[in-house]
Amino acid sequence: MSTFAKPVSGVSPSHRTGTSGSVPSTMRALVKHHAGVGLQFVNDRAVPVPGPRDVLIRVLKAGICGTDRHIWEWDAWAAGRIPVGIVTGHEFVGIIEKVGTAVTRCTVGQRVSAEGHITAGVDFNSRTGNAHIASDTRILGIDRDGIFAEYVTVPEENVWPLHDKIPDKVAAVMDPLGNAVHTVMAAGVSAKSVLITGTGIIGLMAVTVAKAAGAGRIFTTDMDARRRELSKKLGAAEAFDPRSNDWIADVRKSCRGEGVDVLLEMSGSPAAYDQGFSALRNGGVAALLGIPAKPPTFNITQHVVFKGATVLGINGRKMFETWYQMEELLISGKLELDEIITHEFPLEEFEKAHATMISGEGIKVVMSIADR
Amino acid sequence: MSTFAKPVSGVSPSHRTGTSGSVPSTMRALVKHHAGVGLQFVNDRAVPVPGPRDVLIRVLKAGICGTDRHIWEWDAWAAGRIPVGIVTGHEFVGIIEKVGTAVTRCTVGQRVSAEGHITAGVDFNSRTGNAHIASDTRILGIDRDGIFAEYVTVPEENVWPLHDKIPDKVAAVMDPLGNAVHTVMAAGVSAKSVLITGTGIIGLMAVTVAKAAGAGRIFTTDMDARRRELSKKLGAAEAFDPRSNDWIADVRKSCRGEGVDVLLEMSGSPAAYDQGFSALRNGGVAALLGIPAKPPTFNITQHVVFKGATVLGINGRKMFETWYQMEELLISGKLELDEIITHEFPLEEFEKAHATMISGEGIKVVMSIADR
């Protein structure tokens, strides 16, 4: 100990170990009921009981993630990972209804979201501010019961108390927004030219986030004309069809003939890898969020070694630096999410909600589960 | 040598060692003619002759810097530094008229600005991308003839070719804009709350730069109500009179009770030092550009050591990372400089130009010296 500083402020979070009122014993929920397509709506799922360090949250709204599509469609990944019988879903906003006996950081009544990556807190990354890449992560709605339900329990360490200025609809999608913010902030876009390959949900979020976070010119690619238009509306200087001729040369030319400073790869397409790195200048930074379906044959020598490039693998969101960054961006009014969160359905219309998302008609689709 | 990569592009800058036309032998200029107040307008100053590695630039427009005020008023600093007889001024835009015999990087006819910090290129900082803090820097218009004149010579390494999209008026003030950009970028403001103490010329530029570079909420302080208004127009969430009560508590409160992420100190006032650091959260970053008139008694233990703060001394602009950042911010249309560059006068009205700047009536005042 070398310092004598008194605590600047004696924050002493109070809490109540009771509940806010009556919690029912059963609830409505979407269950991955069989090893096949779809989810099942039930109204008699047992309400979970929080452990001593957990909180019980009443879910208000939930976002449907690209991952939920995989679970719905029961592809190879889902079949290999998801335990049949769990409640799925992991993007949400809710109200704390009950706290465990050893809870000290949360209070009944708080409006919250939560980080879905749950770790034991004992490995290197968990203990150094990088729990998002802990080696023992278990994820809400993937490895254990999630939030397509009226109630969910999470460890109090995972809870994120929400700023009053953030509306429920936005709070419900802070998980994927956090992916975009983490990608953008990890790469560092301030006063830099940026190429975003792939403008799916997170790619589109990355456009408004990159603009808010200080990017200079933003270039995007997508095969879908509507998403290209939307990315321009959100701040892209130009949006290219990746199949068009010469767009890489055009991007390079507009960046002193050298290429963009930053690549945010959000498609997982091997072709986008090649195109994106071809458009990147020597010494540039590439942040990789997209997930190729199978290992690509990647010219790492040309694209990374000779270029002196920096490549960042992006997984989840920083716990909790990314959440603080999101909060600052949201409360300063710099993000445009209205055109990204396109649809909202009641939980009971979950089939329509999933169909709207899967068809591409909707971008981010939210389900409302309860009122405040 | 470990790599086999072929050059990606064979940039081979051509140049002409002639001139673009007739360069006269004498010129109009403002000279620091005596050890006292003011400058003298002359029309028979000898046009400088570029050395083998220099270029001769015909000056179009020039900005008046706060430093030029010190030189005009001949305060203690100026009396101790400025050689009587030199041409002053260092912010400018111009056209290359002639290149020295060994010049390889510049071409006659290029529209350029230039970095005013001239170094021998042999010390650690000069050889590692930090020439702006070289130990042997000599500055245009301070240690040698500057740019309040029709012509100036600078080493070709110092020349900055201008992007077509940047208008002359803005190009003329890239030197102080670069101070603001360097301060903002060194601190790192992306998705962070920022306090700027002091909104003089560079402080105001820092407001628009911080906003463009991705700051969340920006708070400013200034004793001048007009500048507070202008800082809000440029993007500040709030602008405080530093003499008002409780503003520090208000700022801290709006930042989770912890304080702002970033402090940009641009006033040089010891009181602002104390206030700014009091408003800074633990672990925050403070970038110091302002220059106290005399060494302040600074509670470095409380403000820096206990807080675990990072303090960055800011001097000049990075050569040339800052210039690239400015270019990207300018050509992406993110900076609002129209209300900062308030006045323009012909060179002959230099007394009025200086008076307008010194009185505070004008903010950034530009003198036009020649047409394109």
Place this chain on the structure above:
Amino acid sequence: MSTFAKPVSGVSPSHRTGTSGSVPSTMRALVKHHAGVGLQFVNDRAVPVPGPRDVLIRVLKAGICGTDRHIWEWDAWAAGRIPVGIVTGHEFVGIIEKVGTAVTRCTVGQRVSAEGHITAGVDFNSRTGNAHIASDTRILGIDRDGIFAEYVTVPEENVWPLHDKIPDKVAAVMDPLGNAVHTVMAAGVSAKSVLITGTGIIGLMAVTVAKAAGAGRIFTTDMDARRRELSKKLGAAEAFDPRSNDWIADVRKSCRGEGVDVLLEMSGSPAAYDQGFSALRNGGVAALLGIPAKPPTFNITQHVVFKGATVLGINGRKMFETWYQMEELLISGKLELDEIITHEFPLEEFEKAHATMISGEGIKVVMSIADR
């Protein structure tokens, strides 16, 4: 959620919520029994009872810190901070004897040390890997009962399980060693020239740490000839008496005439501040651990602003990055601590132990409280 990765390894820390055996109800301890000089030895202090998230640790060995000297001597700082009646001390090694009902990360029987900075875990720094500078930190042995006793309780988040290769004597002083490691690592010394002003306990530790962490030449200053000799033994290229002539010029000369890359200020002396910064090159990094008795008049303009220096306030140790770094340095055998940990006394000889430390006869003095 954007990623599909399965946990690489399913670490599932087991624990027992019982005890390892019989824990007595009272214990030996050193108590700050009155508002004056000294400590009182008692043998009937109640053994603390761990809360649901706490562990009870049986203390084996404890280090005496410079802070403990302030508490012993009851200076102004101690009188203003320390609650009379507490058990003091915060550097230690011990064995977990009991775990609280909600503990999941610790196991009875583990040999551990612990981070003495206890936070509520709710502010920005606590949630982003920087709990060492949390705004609500309470410190073992300063704000609450410490470890000069047979037993202590700490929250399980603060526990550091010890690598088998680290002997008890060293484990007992990982707290101050962590100060040195945090300072050295924050500054970054790899392949750099380093000046350490002040070689008290932590300064001497910083010499061996800096050498191990990759510093090039290390220069030190101290008024005490014996410590200068020891610093050379530990790896310093030269050790100067700060009162001698020309040593700053000598250091600068040996560093290309420009100055050292890194300053580690460990004395808290205003003169050392001036000397250290005078020896630092432009663009250098200064890490400040020493604590001036009162705010110094610091020429921040010359020493920080013009130099473009980076100044880092150092407080505590990173939780827990510093501890991982320490472990790696210790188990790779790179640190020489034998000549720094000079004395060991049984707890009952606490007066002799403190006197040995206060007189300067000993450097780091350890008290043995129990056997394994």
Place this chain on the structure above:
Amino acid sequence: MSTFAKPVSGVSPSHRTGTSGSVPSTMRALVKHHAGVGLQFVNDRAVPVPGPRDVLIRVLKAGICGTDRHIWEWDAWAAGRIPVGIVTGHEFVGIIEKVGTAVTRCTVGQRVSAEGHITAGVDFNSRTGNAHIASDTRILGIDRDGIFAEYVTVPEENVWPLHDKIPDKVAAVMDPLGNAVHTVMAAGVSAKSVLITGTGIIGLMAVTVAKAAGAGRIFTTDMDARRRELSKKLGAAEAFDPRSNDWIADVRKSCRGEGVDVLLEMSGSPAAYDQGFSALRNGGVAALLGIPAKPPTFNITQHVVFKGATVLGINGRKMFETWYQMEELLISGKLELDEIITHEFPLEEFEKAHATMISGEGIKVVMSIADR
């Protein structure tokens, strides 16, 4: 301009534009005389004439690089890159014999090495301290005449004046040593566990550099038993045969079951890529220097994205940060190069020199060309 600081020291490098004595008109040299195996010794090569910004250096000693082996063997890469007729070689030490008319930074008589990457100085990387990855690099002995000759010319910006403490034999190989230093320093090894896959010349240098630069435990792999032994002698904790069983699990186990902090890939082998990344912990840093013969099929999703890894492409050496780092490491006596620089031959025995290097009998082989 915002700062008033006077230059701290007025370094004013003098120079002589004459020569140190008589320079002959022809010289001994090794020429790539035909599109096939081998080099030709000639003794009537014209001595090059420095341009206005160049210096003429009399070569004392030269190192043989792995690249020179490719040129000797005339493989596909060499056939596609090397202009027949050039003098090859790029690692060297020499004395400046003559300076061009516009040279300001160098002096006749200086003992120097030089950076072999020559750029026009106009692109982003050249102007921001990263000329080593400039888009227009031309390399000594590859794209233009090199240093297997009595004389060579290089631009003065490329010259590195040598510290007196660095012997000629070491100075001759600062180019490849710089590759190792750049790799190690880019990754950052201080207090970290490090795996080096592949201990060829640069890999072995990386072992001693990593140890000197502050690495904790160093693990290496190589198929050659002699190199494994040598890497242990130079500081590796363990050296594995990459074909042995379980070595990856052993490395992970010894690193908390999580993996090493840092991977330095120096083999270019696709298998080593897979092994190295498998041994790397989540959130680890991989620096890639080795060059795969063809694009590998790389599981970037598992190895980079999910792990949240940072991957750094390494090319050349930073100009000139790496050279300063090398100097500090060398003059502080921390590098062990005696067992790496195994052989020295006179230029005339170039065939034996190349054979010794190609056979693997020698590690780093140096040719002596002239005496001081």
